[in-house]
Amino acid sequence: MGKVGDHAVVLGASIAGLLSARVLADAYRHVTVVERDPLPVGVLDRKGVPQGRHSHALLPRGVAILDELFPGLLAKFAADGVPAVESPAQMWFDVNGQVLGYEGPPEDYPPQDHPGYQPSRPYLESRVRDEVRAMPGVVFRDGCAAIDLVASGNRVAGVRVAAQDGREEVLPADLVVDATGRGGRTPVWLKRLGYDAPDEEQVPVDVTYTSRHLRLPPGALGDLLMVIVSAVPQRPTAMGLLAQEEGRYVLTLGGYAGQRSPTDLEGFLAFAERMAPPHVFAALRQAEWLDDARTHRVPMSRRRYYERLRRFPGGLLVVGDGVCSFNPLFGQGMTMAAIQATILRDSLADGGPDLARRFFTATAKWVDQAWRTGVGADRQILGLPQSRVERVIGAYIQRLQAVSRHDPVLAGQFQRVNGLIDPAATLFKPATVLRVLTGGPRRRS
Ligand SMILES: Cc1cc2nc3c(=O)[nH]c(=O)nc-3n(C[C@H](O)[C@H](O)[C@H](O)COP(=O)(O)OP(=O)(O)OC[C@H]3O[C@@H](n4cnc5c(N)ncnc54)[C@H](O)[C@@H]3O)c2cc1C
Structure with a gap:
């Protein structure tokens, strides 16, 4: 240029x-x-x-752009041991109170152009x-x-x-x-x-993050590189456990509306236990904790x-x-x-x-x-008034997430929109809406 x-x-x-x-x-x-x-x-x-001490995930579109703007940078990430999250088996993604992700044969899942990365900030x-x-x-x-x-x-x-x-x-x-x-x-x-x-x-979200870095014994989490448990209206707290470079992990516990994790280790673990799937919490119990907890508050979006x-x-x-x-x-x-x-x-x-x-x-x-x-x-989580459009879209996405568990096409589409690769409008194309409403391939067969 x-x-x-x-x-x-x-x-x-x-x-x-x-x-x-x-x-x-x-x-x-x-x-x-x-x-x-x-x-x-x-x-x-x-x-x-100051947010740099807390978990940061770079979505697939961000990774694709880094690759385009800085050729060779992703190879340096790989050389430094930055984990790349590419397959559903590497993510535990609990959203709206349901674990997402395609559960069928891995070979049916459409290959994604770029993985997500989660180096430390x-x-x-x-x-x-x-x-x-x-x-x-x-x-x-x-x-x-x-x-x-x-x-x-x-x-x-x-x-x-x-x-x-x-x-x-x-x-x-x-x-x-x-x-x-x-x-x-x-x-x-x-x-x-x-x-x-x-x-x-x-939007007065009043979100507080509390994070600690840790190491886990080899294999403690199986293939998982990312564990996300998002907030729901009846439990406005969330957790993210992300594998980072040099074999470290960061565990971030978040809460809406002033809810926050204690910073002492015992209280921090007790807060995590309320959300973590049992096998993940069992791994956390074996952790070597590398630092004291740090907090960061975001009063509003x-x-x-x-x-x-x-x-x-x-x-x-x-x-x-x-x-x-x-x-x-x-x-x-x-x-x-x-x-x-x-x-x-x-x-x-x-x-x-x-x-x-x-x-x-x-x-x-x-x-x-x-x-x-x-x-x-x-x-929805804060119990604030939602417009009718927001409510309808929320219910539609929840259904789409449920159907995606056995529909690899929908699972792939959702992953691309979630990763900001494709615009959200993709999920509202007539063929996609039909798949969501009829329950995907399993129900049709
Ligand atoms: C707790 C937390 C967790 C997050 N997790 C994620 C995540 O998982 N994934 C994700 O994509 N994003 C995440 N984000 C958002 C992400 O951190 C920001 O979107 C990203 O850093 C881009 O912000 P920015 O560069 O616009 O501003 P910032 O990162 O805030 O940087 C602003 C810069 O400007 C400098 N500066 C400020 N004032 C002046 C001045 N007057 N003169 C000169 N320099 C100045 C500051 O020192 C700083 O370097 C998170 C944010 C928070 C708070």
Whole structure:
């Protein structure tokens, strides 16, 4: 792709910022990534990404995009022992109170193009950061916070940044991409420049995560690499046990509406026992615990509707959690950031005016799909009023999940939609609806 500009500045060097920088490096001669934290060398937690200590799963679409943007990266994952979740036998997926997954002969299950991956968050970020750092034209300014936008006419022309010693400077830019996450200040900056802030929708999920890392004796979990037990209205708590690199696991216990696991080991295990399938809990009893419990609270999920703004300055975009900060229990945020990066690449390649409108409109389709799915489930679990459409869709998906257990076609379709490979509309095509309503192949035969 030819260059469309001289300098792009990305604010935030977490997943959304790194993936944006990757695609901008093809379109701009210089890309500066501004990050408030001093960035660690190697695989380490950092202050600006406190969620990094908790389980993170990268959905198949996110994996496919990483593979496309960074050829060879998945081979490095494999070399470092990052487990790839590819077959139903490797997942225990208890959703809506029923264990999902195709139970028929494995050879009938349609092969999936990409597995899901679940490296630790610091590992993922450090490997992606190394790839971006190696790209020509990309410079990192870490230990440096963005404090305001600088405008010229109806465009953003740069960003004011402050180093840790308080020294301020303006970085001029043809494009500024705000990837500073759920706390991102673009709505405030827009108002200061005389624009409206975007409409917001919030769902008060009040989710708390409590996590510990562990090792298990070889074979303790059989083939399982991922155990997910999701919340249900009568038990608004959830657990995720994920195999990570270097033979470690992370166990995350989550709760809605202020429910949270104790942090002491005995209380943590007792909280897990309420949800874990017995064979998984038996394995946990043999665990070697590697660290103390850490907690993280997410008071609300939040969607900011930038695509609805009638006036928006040129030279500015917002990506990642700054657009939509999902309930983490659905594991969508990083994959959505990856989808946004590919849409940014395509929007730049298409050329033409009004980049922001084209970008926000194109991303809204995917963001909305993930947002609506999550919000429907949240409302059901929290006992909040649901629209009739949400109730009907919820009941349909529950039936689809049940039929998928003996219908490999439906199981494969559901897996692709769940992994954000295919749009949710795929599950509502007439042939699929018929399969769901008639109970799949077993009932028809
Ligand atoms: C507990 C928890 C669990 C999650 N689990 C999953 C999961 O399983 N799967 C999944 O896909 N997603 C998950 N997510 C979501 C995922 O972490 C985010 O979607 C992902 O990190 C992308 O966010 P981001 O890059 O937009 O923002 P963030 O990750 O929040 O990063 C923002 C970055 O901007 C920097 N920054 C902030 N302010 C400034 C400033 N003024 N100047 C410069 N830099 C600044 C921060 O230091 C940070 O580096 C989870 C989230 C939480 C909270």
